[in-house]
Amino acid sequence: MAKTLEEHRSLAHQPAGLTEKTKFEKIHTEIFDNSTQASLAIANEIADLIRKKQAAGEHCVLGLATGSSPTSVYNELVRLHQEEGLSFKNVITFNLDEYFPMEPDALQSYVRFMNEYLFDHIDIDKENIHIPDGTLPYELVESFCQQYEQMIKDLGGIDLQILGIGRTGHIGFNEPGSHINSKTRLITLDHITRLDAASDFFGEENVPRRAITMGVGTIMKAKRIILMAWGEGKAKIIGRTVEGEVTDSVPATYLQSHPNTTMVLDDGSAAELVREKTPWLVKTCKWDNYLAKKAVIWLSLKLEKPILKLTDRDYNDHGMSDLVAEHGPAYNINIQIFNELQHTITGWPGGKPNADDTHRPERANPEKKRVLIFSPHPDDDVISMGGTFIRLVDQGHDVHVAYQTSGNIAVFDEDVIRFADFFRDFNAEYDISNQDGKATYQDIVETIKNKKPGDVDSKMVQAIKGLIRRGEAKAGCRYVGLSDDKAHFLDMPFYETGLVKKKPLGEEDIAIIMNLMREIKPHQVYAAGDLSDPHGTHRVCLAAIFEAIERLKEEEWMNDCWVWLYRGAWQEWDTNDIEMAVPISPDELTRKRKAIFKHQSQKDTALFPGSDPREFWMRAEDRNHATAMLYDKLGLPEYEAIEGFKRYKF
Template structure:
């Protein structure tokens, strides 16, 4: 147990929060650098435990930069990786050997004899001895000076799944079903994810002199709260860190969102009440008591940590009316603004009308999944709506669909006599041969990547046609960062940003809509939003850009909380059904998405549930009852 200041009294681990993962990663990299230099000065080895996955990649990028630009040497560094899938060849796409080489070891001056990673190529009978030797090697170097960790959705550290004991050591384990589901994206299907892994044990990790556990993004918020504020339990192995004398949790704002001092700061101390915090607190109180806003009493505020709000801004009656009106004013059936109406209490301006609207869709179906109802309403109300598909989405198409479409092409060409030289049949045979011999996770051939991209493109066109948008207002950006053929993408580059700038300049929109749900398993939404934000920042001084508002939508992977929503667009049962039919136009994603993330339901099911739940929350707050609502938050650039 750590001794914290009053506002952190619920936290049982030393926790530091940064505004974003880049700043957090820089802090971790600087700590590693300081320890390396201190050990160099003492002429000693620095023994570092390493993790894989998306969480530590920015740390590794910064360490590489320090090596190249600041001459930071790794000659005195000894590394031990946490884990590796079993079985696993070191050159496989999913291999942690390959991961570490690509992100770190190939770019620094570390002695390869000092690099240790569990061996996924061992015969089963050799694994136990290897694990014992791994432990002995760590002890032989004097133990781990530092261990860096990520955290899984189940609370696992390394591959120590729920049920792992505090004294467990390096061993072969069976992966939890949730862990395998979460890894499915990397392996192009859950059926290809190994069922076992070699991992350092909890006891191995806890023996490190210093531990830093990192977590980024909204998707980690729930398990972080459980880890930092919950009781120690083998069902959440990360909670064992509470027993370590020198463990720290490093978070970005999103991963910290559920911690008590962030989510409900009025429960830990005196607050500086602003409009945002007041609304958040009142909505939270309504949810807790299951009461509408206008029925809250002074006593209920006082009994739930909000007495200072009543003292400053009360009585409850006045606060309730104020919040009720704020929430009421977010609701509009006119997302592009209502012409010839008083817009002083509406979320959008009435003029100009019609507006030019640019909807950015990271993948070819995010537009209709996340804001299909609003998109259709914008079209029906006469606005000039453009949809920009930022990536091809080509990795999310099953191989069977490729065969089916090329097979159709053969029959089509034969029917109309368009392929006398048999080029399509030759292509078809080459594709069949490639797919038959394709190993799990192998990068598709360029031809297959193109075909998968064309499948997604044709579905996107079908979707916007159904919504009433002409073909020429569908823009396919094919941003270069995405086109690797693998789940792992290139960093966002200048070309990606320039493509975005050029499109915005071409359309000169009055409204931009962009995806603000950043928990998609590939990180594509996050990269796409970064490109838009950087483009908008560069264009913000243009005269026409000063009249452009940017709205962020969610829905594919998560939803805005009611207290965050600044524009709520309601849908009737008929409008919700029309949105569903627009989603159905994306047939390659129907029945079972190739990359479902941690939710096995189809995207239309997820979207409808979230839209209905948002409407229900508005209803429970005492506002009008709707079938469903899509929510938006405005980004003020």
């Protein structure tokens, strides 16, 4: 189990680079198995500091952050208060930032965020809460910022500041170009920051262009700083922050000069650090098969040489002499890894009938399998594994698709009016009257017309948006070759809030997954393992599947059930993680594209595109082409495209 921060407290006051494996790191960094463990460790350090200050009769001054990263920390602090008596009476807080302008009760307001996640659930005195004021007249902002700075100074500075990090490397809203001595001020937000916030505001055009932020200089005066980052989407910027040069283009790198900062990461966000990505460059490794495969692929791509052409000298010159000494010569290692990669490739994702499956990723039997594809949103199935989906249907397997959520928040309002217009005209043409007080066309139009950005849709509008996505999913299935009865719409309750923010995963959600799996008793399950999904839906959907599997695993039919994880529009598995690679022909790639096109509400411009401006079909094709190109560079057969899968062993 990952150690707590308390167990490393002595390291927190020492410079990075104390051990061989961390010699490239310029900030003290702790890596936990997952964000839950990491969040508990952070919350416990905060609680310990509060208690210590209470015992000394002192105030505890905390600098707080918003966003998805600290929510689990706040949840644990609330639990500690409610169940273990942790008091916040001596706590004074200063939040990093707030959008400008911003009303405190707006859905996107950081005042509302902090109240909902923390302040409304603890005994902190309200006068001890300080958050930048997004309602101020412009001419009063500068004096407010000066007062904010002075309040912090008068209290002796911030005892503990927690931070997240943006993709641009911003801390608070200190965007690239911010000076190390900058103070609390009004700042113009970077385009990438606004794009990342677009989902919270239901479109980039609704994101404020400015914000009030605590300055880098203010942050750097904190006695202790903890920066947390979760998920693979943060890996690159964490790599630059921890191991790169100090530069104002990545403001988080200023933390390298702070005497008491700890970066708290999960496995995903730490993936680009040298000790995680290429550990053989910084320490003597225990060479298991997985690490050897990872190292050989890295060496092949770095030297731009096919695996079978790597030499002993190549290994020795790049930190892998002990691998050659233990398992060499290079020729033997090359053959072994090449064969392993070759064995991942199959044109039979459901297993090849009447074939020796010793070195194939899937079983030959049963020849025709029951297959259950879980799709978090109504288009992930065709975007993420459309080629494999087509192949499974073409090869005669009994394929079912389960759409876990309605996807209704990702439909543009104008599409609702278009469908409502069709419904009105259809009623008029065939004299079908509205019954039971159902909303009329005019009601729907007026509801949308009067809606402000971020407002929750009416139940009728949510229903229409859900039906739009459902109809598109059915069209995609029909195009692939499935009948309507093979498409299952689960409408998991956690999703149905009408907001980007969802409810926690509940028992009802898990029961829905379990019931469907018991009904179908699949030999194969495909699920989205794309944890870089910026909106979190994929994470929750996968957690529900894993929990359902855990509860079902003792049932006899589960002995014949294999689970394959695919990646979505955000990224692909690393080549060393792929355990089944399904080649996609040019014709199949065209069919996959047409299946994606059936999702017309997501075509051209999606409501929540994430940070990537390409359409979903373009992202999918580029990803599939890139995977095939990597296999080609490694010296394997050249294919048009490849979809990759990793097996989940329960």
